[in-house]
Amino acid sequence: MELDKGTFTVTKLAKAKDLGLRLVHGGTGVERAVGIPFAIERWGPIPELHGGELVFTSGRHLGEDWTEWKVLLEGAKAAGAAGVIIGLGSGAAFETLPAELLRLAGANDLPVLTADYAEMGRIAHTVTGLHSESQRDAYRRPLELQMEITAIVARGGSFGDLLDGWQQRTQEPVAVFDRLGRVMARSSAFPSSLLTPLGKRLASHEAPRLGEHFNLSATTLEAAPDMASAETGERVEIYPFAGNDTVRGYCVRIPTGQETAELAAPALRSLLALEFERLWFLDExxxxxxxxxxxxxxxxxxxxxxxxxxxxxxxxxxxxxxxxxxxxxxxxxxxxxxxxxxxxxxxxxxxxxxxxxxxxxxxxxxxxxxxxxxxxxxxxxxxxxxxxxxxxxxxxxxxxxxxxxxxxxxxxxxxxxxxxxNAAPSDYLEAFSSAALAPIENSRGGEALLRTLHTWLLERRSIEATAERMGVHRHTVRNRMQRIVQITGHDLDGIDAQTELWLAFKARGFRDGETSPKGP
Missing domain, CATH: 3.30.70 (Alpha-Beta Plaits)
Structure with a gap:
């Protein structure tokens, strides 16, 4: 049978001479992928389908009950059927397709084909075989693509060879960037105008992390008059690839939507990760x-x-x-x-x-x-x-x-x-500073006393320099310092007391050059 692999649709089935099918109504669904046959020869609602099935029926259980035919066609479409094949001739409900059935098919926009009822078994068997072959081929093609691109790497091909090999087999332009957004390689058809905006994106915090991927438009990247084409779809996909649990680089594809490419893309990223690991060892x-x-x-x-x-x-x-x-x-x-x-x-x-x-x-x-x-x-x-x-x-x-x-x-x-x-817990710092400074702070004029003490420590315990910095008389500073000694009981000439008070000020938020704590 002359039926191209990978193009198993209602239209192709109708054109296959050996099947003996005739498309009497197409509609918008004639290019949908076709699944396995499913026979309906009884009353009742359409069972739940998986999508794409071809519904076979002789119509004997419906006869000329057009209301039930309408229910059948509407139910088949709602269940996800790709089309309906109605058997005609001896043993079926009709010798020729009634005009009313053709009208109902058009009203439901559902592909309807007819066939000789005596040939329905053979047709169902053939369609099932074609579907199985198509499914096997759908999985075989990605596997073959994986083997072909793996062979490129095994023969010692460079990043560029791998990417060009991918493009030749899938028609997808592709590029590779390192973790810092630098271009490592690109296939021949990858737009040069995308390289700079992509590099900036990947070098920023907006790059995808492991387990993520981005779909971006050319407009988002502020680039690419040469990207606006039907072949590229004006979109790019960015996937990080990893060595162990760390991002090694980014694979950027301009997808075509081919199932083969989508299924083989993880193998491409794995090969890129392996190549990065190999280069790392070469640079050891x-x-x-x-x-x-x-x-x-x-x-x-x-x-x-x-x-x-x-x-x-x-x-x-x-x-x-x-x-x-x-x-x-x-x-x-x-x-x-x-x-x-x-x-x-x-x-x-x-x-x-x-x-x-x-x-x-x-x-x-x-x-x-x-x-x-x-x-x-x-x-x-x-x-x-x-x-x-x-x-x-x-x-x-x-x-x-x-x-x-x-x-x-x-x-x-x-x-x-x-x-x-910085190393101490915040609750400990609060308790420490309060223990050292609270007696001063809670006394009469406590705020002025704290500022005076802090300035005195900053000015290396000079009464004159403290007074000048604060704009007060030196006797005022001396009196305040005497009050602080009385309140705290500290000998302020001792290095231990000075160190404790200085750390308390730091923990409270006072900084060098300031006479009040730093705000939040």
Whole structure:
């Protein structure tokens, strides 16, 4: 029988000469996919169908009861039937199709075919076989496509070869971006005007995460006069693909809606993930070299030797800043050392298990915020290359505090108390500051006493400097300080008392240069 695979529709069945079917009414459903035959030769409602079935009937149980014929046709359409085949001739209700049945078919917009009633069994058997073959073919084609694109990779093909192979077999343009939105490869027909807007989208926080995918229009991407075509449908699909549980990159397809391509697309993403893993291992020597250089620089504490070492690598001897990050797992750490080498312009970077350490040549705070890092992070102070080891130690200390605070922590020289405050629970800080400051605060003129004490500590316990800063007479400051001693019972000349009060002010929200607590 001459019937193309993958085109099993009412129209094709009617044109198949060997079947002996005649299409008497087509309507809008003639190009629907056709399922298995389903015979109805009794009264009652149409059973629930799965969609696409061909309803066979001789009509003997209905005769010329047009009301029941109307119920049958309406019920078949409502149940999802692709069409109705009415048997004619000896043994059937009619020798020829009545005009009233043709009218009812038109009123229901349901494809109706006729056949010789004596041939109905053979036709049903043939249609069932065609449907089974079509189903097998529907699954076979994606499998063959998967095998063909896998062979491209097995033969050593590049990303570009894989994407071009996909496009040739599916007519779908496709491109691959890395985690930072940089184009890795694209098939020949992928619109170049989409690359920049897609890269910006993927580099932002709007990129899809694992388990998600985006369907975007060209209008959404603010691009693409060359994308507005019937072939592309003016849409792109963005899927992340992963190595273990971490995004490695993004596959961007311009879908055609072919079932074969949709079923084989997960295999394409898996192959891309495997290729990314392979490239990662190929770059392992470069990562090892960066780690060795990192360790070497930490041992160079003399300005001359550190700068000479940097010049030997073709790097200007500018300031560096230590960064320590606790990745979610070792796979995430491996991803970070690749990404941060770009994001932080970090030629010196390594990871030890989950901890990633690097020396950044740019300000890491904004760069890490733009990257969207959401794990504990410590940042050391900015300094000359010979002070790299010191900055890394500071970053490590800040990382310990970041774990407790749940936010990136930046080390500040001479401000270790900030780490203590960030690490302590808020209820503890409130209780601590209240215990130290509440007696002063609740006394007569308590607010002025607190501001005076805080300014006195800021001005290194100078009565004159405190008075000048507050704009009051020095005797006023001296009297207030004497009252504070009486209220608290503290010897304010002692370092322990000064430290306790200073930490209490910090916990309360007072900051250097301020004479009142920082508001929310």
């Amino acid at each position: 020597s470069a990562r090892r070299k960066r780690a060795e250089r990192f360790a070497r620089l930490l041992t160079l504490t003399e300005p001359g030797s550190a700068r000479t070492f940097l010049r030997s690598l073709g790097i200007e001897g500018g300031p560096l800043r230590g960064v320590a990050i606790e990745a979610r797992n070792e796979t995430h750490a491996e991803v970070l050392i690749d990404d941060l080498a770009v994001v932080l312009a970090a030629p010196f970077i390594r990871h030890r298990h989950r901890i990633v350490e690097c020396l950044a040549t740019v300000d890491p705070r904004q760069a890490l915020a733009d990257y969207g890092l959401d794990v504990p992070t410590g940042i050391g102070t900015r300094g000359a290359p010979e002070h790299s080891a010191r900055s890394i130690r500071q970053a490590t200390l800040a990382l310990e505090t970041s774990r407790r605070a749940g936010t990136p922590i930046e080390y500040v020289d001479g401000a270790s108390h900030e780490f203590l405050i």
